[in-house]
Amino acid sequence: MGANANLYAVLAAGFPQDRQQVAIETPAQTYSWNDIDAMSGRIASLLQSLELEPGARVAVQVEKSPMALMLYLATVRAGLVYLPLNTAYKAAEVEYFLTDAEPAVLVCDSRNLGWMTELANKTGTAHVHTLDEDGSGSLALAAGSADEVFETVQNQPDDLAAILYTSGTTGRSKGAMLTHGNLASNAEVLKSYWGWRADDVLLHMLPIFHVHGLFVASHGALLAGAKMIWLPKLDIEQALQYLPRSTVMMGVPTYYVRLLADSRFNREVCANMRLFISGSAPLLNETFEAFKERTGHTILERYGMSETIMLTSNPYDPALGERLGGTVGQPLPGVSVRVVDENDNEVPAGTIGNVQVKGPNVFLGYWRMPEKTREEFTADGWFRTGDVGLFGGDGVPENYLTIVGRSKDLIISGGYNVYPKEIELVIDALPGVNESAVIGVPHPDFGEAVVAVVVPKQGEVLDEAEMLSSLKGSLANFKVPKRIHFVPELVRNTMGKVQKNALREQYKQL
Ligand code: MCA
Ligand code: AMP
Numbered sequence: 001m002g003a004n005a006n007l008y009a010v011l012a013a014g015f016p017q018d019r020q021q022v023a024i025e026t027p028a029q030t031y032s033w034n035d036i037d038a039m040s041g042r043i044a045s046l047l048q049s050l051e052l053e054p055g056a057r058v059a060v061q062v063e064k065s066p067m068a069l070m071l072y073l074a075t076v077r078a079g080l081v082y083l084p085l086n087t088a089y090k091a092a093e094v095e096y097f098l099t100d101a102e103p104a105v106l107v108c109d110s111r112n113l114g115w116m117t118e119l120a121n122k123t124g125t126a127h128v129h130t131l132d133e134d135g136s137g138s139l140a141l142a143a144g145s146a147d148e149v150f151e152t153v154q155n156q157p158d159d160l161a162a163i164l165y166t167s168g169t170t171g172r173s174k175g176a177m178l179t180h181g182n183l184a185s186n187a188e189v190l191k192s193y194w195g196w197r198a199d200d201v202l203l204h205m206l207p208i209f210h211v212h213g214l215f216v217a218s219h220g221a222l223l224a225g226a227k228m229i230w231l232p233k234l235d236i237e238q239a240l241q242y243l244p245r246s247t248v249m250m251g252v253p254t255y256y257v258r259l260l261a262d263s264r265f266n267r268e269v270c271a272n273m274r275l276f277i278s279g280s281a282p283l284l285n286e287t288f289e290a291f292k293e294r295t296g297h298t299i300l301e302r303y304g305m306s307e308t309i310m311l312t313s314n315p316y317d318p319a320l321g322e323r324l325g326g327t328v329g330q331p332l333p334g335v336s337v338r339v340v341d342e343n344d345n346e347v348p349a350g351t352i353g354n355v356q357v358k359g360p361n362v363f364l365g366y367w368r369m370p371e372k373t374r375e376e377f378t379a380d381g382w383f384r385t386g387d388v389g390l391f392g393g394d395g396v397p398e399n400y401l402t403i404v405g406r407s408k409d410l411i412i413s414g415g416y417n418v419y420p421k422e423i424e425l426v427i428d429a430l431p432g433v434n435e436s437a438v439i440g441v442p443h444p445d446f447g448e449a450v451v452a453v454v455v456p457k458q459g460e461v462l463d464e465a466e467m468l469s470s471l472k473g474s475l476a477n478f479k480v481p482k483r484i485h486f487v488p489e490l491v492r493n494t495m496g497k498v499q500k501n502a503l504r505e506q507y508k509q510l
Contacts, residue, residue: 004152004155005155005156005157005159005184006076006154006155006180007076007184008040008073010184010187010188010223011073014223014224014225015033015036016033016198016225019032019034020034021227022227023036023227023228024069024230025227025229026230027231031066036070036073037148038148039067040077040150041074041077041147042074042143042144042148042150043070044077044150045143045147045149046139047074047075047080047105052080054079054159055080055160056080056081056103056104057081057101057103057163058071058083058103058107059085059106060072060082060106060108060209061085061086061094061109061112061209062087062108063109063132063133064133064207064208064213064230064233065131065132065135067140068131069208069218071107071131071139072084072208072214076162077152077153082161082162083101083103083164083175084162084164084208084209084210084214086207086210086476087109087207089476090473091119093475094119095119097173097175098119098125099122099123100367100368101163102125103125104126104127105128105129106119106120106125107128107129107130108128109131109133113130116128129142157179157184157185158179161178161182161183162177162183163176163177163367164176164210166305166417167410167419169410170421171424171425172422174366174367174369174372175366176367177363177364177365177366177367178364179363181360182309182360182362182363185359185360186310186360187219187220189310189335189361190216190219190310190313191220193313193332194275194300197224197226198224198226199226199247200224200227200248200274201227201228201229201245201248202226202227202228202246202247202248203243203246203248204217204218204230204231205233205234205238205239205251205255206252207233210280210306211304212252212279212415215309216250216279216310217250220248221248226248229242234255236258236262236265239259243272243273244269244271245272246272247272247273250276250277251277252278252280252281252414253278253283253284253287253415254281254415254447255278256276256278256287257445258445260290260291260294265295266294267295269295270296275316276291277299277300277302278299278300278301279310280304280412281415282412283301283325288301288326298323299325300314301313301325301328302328302329303387307363307383307385308357308359308363308383308385310335311331311335311337311361311385312331312332312335312337313328313329313330314400321397321399324396326402327401327402329400330399330401331401332359334359334361335357335358335361336357336358336359337401338355338356338357339351339353339389340356341354342354344356344382349390349391349392349393349398350393351390352404353388353389354384354386354407355385355401355403356384357382357383357385386406387405388407389401389402389404389405390402390404409500411438411439411440411450412440413446413448414446414478415447418438418478418479420439420440421438423450423471424436424437424452426471426475427467430470432456433456433460433462434456434457434458435490436453436454437452437500437503438452438453439451439452439504440504441504442508449482449483450478450481451507452481452483452484453486453487454467454484455487462484462486464483464484464486467484468480468481483510485507
């Protein structure tokens with residue numbers, strides 16, 4: 001038998017010799033590497049006692065805590081498939097995911113147990129547990145009496161480890177199927193590319209229901225055997241308190257915008273830092289420059305997707321080149337990136353086109369959507385990212401990629417993706433609405449903000465506040481438009497398509 005390709009086995013090979021060292025520090029408590037092994041072992045034993053089929057899904061919507069990370073690691077160790085859900089998702093959104101993924105296990109906050117149990121009954125999910133932010137709940141109780149010694153399940157690189165739902169241009173979310181091999185290969189590449197060291201201290205403030213916080217950040221520290229300072233969310237007070245003891249921080253651009261907005265954030269606070277990494281959304285050049293000026297640090301911007309984990313990165317090692325603001329850097333080792341025209345023919349450097357990628361990090365396909373999966377890959381196996389960009393151009397070396405836009409109708413707000421179609425469908429179903437168009441407009445804090453332009457039905461008068469409160473009942477808050485504008489009609493082109501560019505131009509000052 002070859003080496004175990006189970007992601008946990010790969011990560012654990014990077015844990016330090018001395019397992020008594022602190023692996024995770026929270027404001028309240030510390031956890032050693034032994035604790036990680038024992039806590040994830042107990043939960044894995046509990047999951048194994050349920051005698052689920054290999055590949056059964058464990059759906060999780062819980063607040064961030066060390067125990068939540070243990071649940072993730074345990075799921076992977078037990079050879080099951082982890083399905084994280086944004087804590088902002090409302091019942092209607094969660095119902096879709098449960099119906100589509102048919103998880104065997106659902107773990108939720110005890111606050112939500114009532115409606116979650118109803119959904120679980122409806123969708124045939126047999127096991128429901130609770131896990132609260134303080135680590136308490138029925139999961140911890142049941143795991144407490146399970147064996148802490150657990151032999152990590154043997155997996156092949158192509159076995160499924162996680163499903164991450166990403167919204168779609170049709171308004172229907174798709175589950176991106178990521179394998180043990182996808183996750184492990186990406187973690188290993190980033191470990192050397194970003195120069196991870198055992199004496200690094202990662203300031204972890206990202207949510208752990210998306211690729212950025214769950215995989216890129218956590219795997220980086222775990223595989224390096226480096227300590228994490230584990231905070232529930234971005235809180236500038238806490239960031240200022242812990243940065244002087246940290247060496248690495250990751251964030252979406254809003255994290256850097258908010259740090260810069262605080263005058264106490266300066267060189268001294270960053271004196272111990274080795275690396276600041278930004279991604280998930282475009283980092284504005286003004287943020288990149290202001291950060292350099294204030295701290296002396298050059299933010300490293302990288303680019304990735306739920307379907308592919310990390311694809312390109314500005315260099316850490318100066319021998320590979322400079323960190324260039326406005327670019328997302330070079331394809332990571334082992335990852336192929338090409339820019340093509342409408343016929344999938346590669347275009348020369350300096351020419352804008354569609355970005356396509358290939359590599360061991362690229363997902364298996366969309367869960368139970370073979371058609372959609374086929375559409376998103378070319379005949380020769382390149383994945384269509386939906387991003388538009390170019391290599392080189394305007395004084396930029398030819399091996400650096402710049403993302404200039406998206407062919408998919410997508411808004412990225414504070415690092416969260418919002419597909420206009422999904423919001424338009426919900427708005428159009430409200431009483432008195434004829435039709436709507438949802439657009440992204442520039443926002444100083446979130447990068448882009450969601451705005452809706454609504455055409456009322458003939459003779460109807462709609463109220464913005466009422467509509468917003470109704471939308472908040474069914475949509476995650478970050479998807480709810482910050483403003484709604486009422487217009488008699490939507491401007492269309494000759495093909496009858498709503499001209500969103502004109503709307504973006506009209507409302508950009510908001
Ligand atoms: C919160 N709100 C938002 C957002 N977050 N509105 C728009 N966009 C958002 N991102 C709402 C709240 O619900 C609230 O609404 C109001 O805005 C103010 O909330 P605030 O207290 O300011 O929010 P916060 O709790 O401070 O959160 C902002 C945040 C957070 C820290 C930027 O959104 C965040 O952590 N974002 C990171 C997302 C992330 O990890 N993305 C990675 C995806 P109300 O007042 O009405 O209740 S992975 C990915 O994209 C790929 C693969 C990659 O490359 O990494
Ligand atoms: P997700 O659906 O969360 O996987 O989001 C992936 C999308 O985020 C990509 O297809 C890009 O459009 C965008 N993205 C991620 N990182 C960057 C970046 N550094 N610059 C611009 N866009 C980015």
